[in-house]
Amino acid sequence: MRGMKKTLMAFTVVGLALTGCSGDSGGDDSQTLKIAYKKTDPVLESLMENTKEQFEAANEGVTVELSPIEGNDEDYATKLALSQRSPDTAPDVFVEDSFKLRADVDAGYVLALDEYLADWEDWDTFNETAKQAGVGDDEGGTYAVPLETDTRVIWYNQNVLGAAGIESPWQPETWDDLLEMARTVKDSNPDVVPFSMYAGTMQSFYELLYGTEDGALYDEDEQKWVTGSQGFVDSLEFLKTIYDEGLAVTPAQALDPNIWQEIVGEMLPQDKMGATVEGSYAPQFWQEGADYEWPEYSEVMATAPFPTQDGQDPGAVSMSGGWTLAVGAGSANPDLAVEFLKTAMNKDNSLAYTVEASKIAVRTDVAETSEYQEMNPFAGEVTEVLDVSNYRPATADFAEIDTAVLTATQEVVAGGKSPEEAAATYDETLKRIVGEDNVVEK
């Protein structure tokens, strides 16, 4: 019995010591900055490593602790949100997907940056459209600094289109032009996939929807979600047409989440696909040293902005997303954290990152440099599209709504549903997610 008591005592002492230790280190943390970002992106990783080096050199006694998070975009968002739930694990500075920002602001995870940015002269050089990605509340408060942005355009293979007698530059003005090209290519060579769009949202359905007359997911003026829109049905109809006529990949391929690798890695380089809708960052796949290196891509590939349904204003449409940098609301040292953010986004770092990642510049002074304009032959074209581009509504329940849209596209492409049926199902799901009071019938 006495022996047991002693053991218990020992345990208690050890336990107390441990708690004491963790308490102490909590006190020292004031000069340590914890940075969270996605590990799977090597360009982002080198930006963070360089910034850490520069920042530690400039601020003596400050330790920057990089804590990269493993996983795809979804896993990253989940793991980041989990770490933000407790002040002990929340990062001081973190890379934030622009479309998750609003939700995280609502959750109280993100520091308002307006007063910190007011005296930062570099802030004026940021592109106004890109700045929208950092707005996190209805009053227009800024909570994040855009790291980069992107657009979506049609990438077409000039060999394939040329063989079908379509001259470059090919410039579609309506959806019918797209179908005409696809049918021409199919007639001339049935073995190639003429025009593929994913059974997806960001690279496919939203380009269609935002180019229709009443096309939008969310009515900004009424602050309500849109149901019963004709544009929604028309967009699904277009997808159904290209899949039913065999102009796109097979429905089974369309539902495979890894199909993009086959498209950028095999179909386009091997002249087996006419055109597809991809991000402005597509050259990143084909550049020297990239996963799908393709030296001739700049001569073979060309871009065209995605047209609106009937060519109505503004003539073209695109979707933008992108990563931002934000500061944790619970940071023990917000001033230092904002300084880190400013260092990461200064002209030199921003330029190096943007060029290496083939992203679209968010700083106008970066966009003007010759390095940026010459980073690949398409930099100018894809940057221009930013003027007609849209950001997704970044509310807390958007992830679920996005999935509902995705389901609608998949049901039309592979599930045998008519566009009207799929749109009706979407409307029902939408009402269930946001509530009857938050939708508006178009």
Place this chain on the structure above:
Amino acid sequence: MSGASVAGTAGAAGARGPRKQDSQTPGRPAPRVRLRRAARLLPLLPAVLLLLLFLGGPILWAFYGSFTDAGLTGASARNPDWIGLDNYRTLFTDPQFPRSLWLTFVFVLGSAVVGQNCLGLALALVMQRASRVVAAIVGTCVVAAWVLPEIVAAFIAYAFFFRDGMLNQLTALAGLPGVDWLYEYPMLALVLANIWRGTAFSMMNYQAALNDVPPEITESATIDGAGGLQRLRFITLPMIKRSIATNLMLITLLTLGTFTLIYVVTGGGPLNASTTLPIMAYEQAFQYGDIGYGTAIAVVMLFIGAVFSIAYIRMLRERKD
């Protein structure tokens, strides 16, 4: 003879022990006896406390969470509100719920109750008669799938079934047309994958149980003129009834919670055609950030598991009498 029956007698003796003492001391037991009895329970205390803390705690929290709108992010992450039965009301009107329930049922019935259980028993029976070499080879093959970490087994299953995977390459060699298994028959592929992965457990359970069937009884049945099927039906199966019930309970509960295999092989798709309850709960809680709703699904799963356990435990009790 067997470890189980020895333990059984020991347990029975132990159960009789205190009763004997009761009869020796009429009325209430002496304080010393009570003290001794309480002291006997003392070593159990740490285990019970740990169980309460690490098993009971999360279950209670899940119950509580399922009545709130707790979120991973968004306004409800900061101040979750008590919303009563709202999550359950939403769940029971969600068109995906009956679908997921059905898919879970198909998965458990197909891969565990029928697949693993019957195949495991059949293998155990056949291997009793097989030559030692054959039994060793078959045993190793079956157990290999069980030894693999779940994630590795899931990747193998994916590589086997996917469009350009091994199965289609094999059927192409035989001149058969390729079938996109994960797209056209996702549940069948998953059921087959889970049978492959889990049969070893049932097989080993039944091997142990069959070793306990005394050969004399089978032999005398043979002398009385019973054929193979009759021996199986009237001798072997009744004698291993309890092992069957235990095995069914374990594999049902194990299969009910299967997540990794399904998530890696099909991710719940295509078009939710393989979204079982665990996948649905994960999606809601972590992809859509609706922790409250996700926990409500988890609580429903907990109930289903509990109902199955109670059913099997009652089966075990009846068999005992």
